[in-house]
Amino acid sequence: MSNQEASRTRRRRGSAQPTLKEVAAAAGVSAITASRALNTPERVNEETRKRVLEAVDRVGYVPNLVAGSLASARSRFIAVIVPSLANAVFIEVIRGLQTTFEAQGYQILLGNTDYDIEREHRLVRTFLGWSCSALVTAGLRHTQACRELLEHCDKPVMEVMELGDALDLNVGLDHREAGRCMARHLLERGYRRSVYVGACLDQDYRAELRFDGHREVMEGAGNEAPLIELDQLGSLEAGAAGLERVRKEYPEADAIHFANDDLAAGALLHAFRLGLRVPEEIAIAGFNGLSPGQHLTPRLTTIQSPRETMGRQAGEQILRRLDGKRVTRRQLNVGFELLVGEST
């Protein structure tokens, strides 16, 4: 009986979605021609292409990108790994990357390490498992195993945010120099007793680099460079707490150099609540150039980091590499700009 024969064949779940084969049949061509009509239209006769596209619409075909990636051993994924989504800085870098990549039909695969480089390693493994076309990570610090994975994966690897001894491509700015720049500004304004206030510097090691620059300049000019470390990353509350601690632990301080604008803005707002005059009684400086600080009165003195540009330039470098072009400069310094407000 034909019944027996039917039960002989093994069936798979079959997603019931129309496949390229069905499109091809509907258009009266072979599967590969349908594939080419969609992916490399210039290699197919215009007439044929039109028939295929009509068939796609008619049967409601949605390409199975998983199958395509497996067959071609490459996906149009760009893995992006950042330490946190709570920080506006990374969001803006991601925006720059997204703008650049989405225009070229790439999809961002976003990973969040929560400032844990073990998690970063796991994310890299996962993303490599998805045959991503390239990887972008925020920062140069990785576990040894992760570094090896990235070195041998044979894909463009971009490290953004800070400059240094990178694995492959590198777009960022010199954080130590940024720290020096702000310290020099404070000295120029006559502040000799500046306190640097950071938060979780083992995690936010770029803030530590800035502190290194700050200290270098301060000590070079014969001043001390005290450091206060808060236990909560960039938030307005933490900034207020930072101001309190400076007043208690360094009552003679005349300026506070905060590791970021969130802290600095929190301190500025808190100073206002306390009736403390800024910068007469205490000067306040930040880092990043986020919008809120620029709308306070007094305006926050800070260092503007070109975050969206960083993402865009990183994206462009990667695209150039993916297009098989030579990338002449593997390291790109996007620089920064001192924004002098009235808070110093």
Added chain:
Amino acid sequence: MSNQEASRTRRRRGSAQPTLKEVAAAAGVSAITASRALNTPERVNEETRKRVLEAVDRVGYVPNLVAGSLASARSRFIAVIVPSLANAVFIEVIRGLQTTFEAQGYQILLGNTDYDIEREHRLVRTFLGWSCSALVTAGLRHTQACRELLEHCDKPVMEVMELGDALDLNVGLDHREAGRCMARHLLERGYRRSVYVGACLDQDYRAELRFDGHREVMEGAGNEAPLIELDQLGSLEAGAAGLERVRKEYPEADAIHFANDDLAAGALLHAFRLGLRVPEEIAIAGFNGLSPGQHLTPRLTTIQSPRETMGRQAGEQILRRLDGKRVTRRQLNVGFELLVGEST
């Protein structure tokens, strides 16, 4: 010659990465046993499992998730589609989703529509092509084609942010009611001449829903409900511009109900620069409960929306569904809370 024979076989590029087969050979088992050892460890003898895991380490195996997804017709992707990354609100919802899903080994696939529902449709197609396990979209408005795609894709579809006539699952809050709530508060405080200031209401239609609620209450109490529409979505600059326009177009206004906290905070800061007393000369209210507004002096009166909770609850509902459990309540109202500051 053996040469001929070699040239007879067709070769594929082969990514040079070790495959599961090699792991299996190294462990002295079959490929499927190695697969099970990694994916369903409870179905493999402990001794065998250990041998496989050792082999994985030894050969440096990174699972090819693309192949796995194709074979099993499901990926561990959750597609998340939001209108913008510039808005902290969506970031926090994403954070809630990410926390929930990453703990279960799912990966977020993030898409950004830029407030364009045609782009949303394209993103939905792409993500379905990746055999994502579920889709999350911000909002209930889609193109007709997109709606059909979502209805027939046979995967959990979650619409977050606002409540309403949803396709499948729905977690959010009642924006019209939130608008009513704030309007009632303004009336209670004695403000009779409130202006609602929104931005790009055709894009930010949830702000329009809140305006509808606002107007309903205002007109119900015999007051007018003028509306000013700005052409820039939530930013401090736009908020300052909004305040200026109210002063020019409605000089008799005693309160401004802003569509979001960014606008409201911008207005508050601008009022301070102008020397305008808040709330004596003009009261200011916002929506969202973002951190900056709560640190200004006066504190911003606003409506707290539980954004991260919204993401978490949405994630939990989806996981329940993916685990094959019944989801009893397909619609979940996360509510909101009126935060009364000194700005009204």
Added chain:
DNA sequence: CGCTGTCATGTTAGCGCTAACATAGTTCTA
């Protein structure tokens, strides 16, 4: 003791697509 059930592992056949090679028709070139 044969039957049933359970556990651990293996064999086979795809998932849906595209790279590599093949073929036929057409145009160009020496």
Added chain:
DNA sequence: TAGAACTATGTTAGCGCTAACATGACAGCG
């Protein structure tokens, strides 16, 4: 005008993995 070069399309064989079914060993049971 032979054959090289190019164009448009087709055939075949996987990509690396897992679902479905198969097998064999052993325990429990009346």
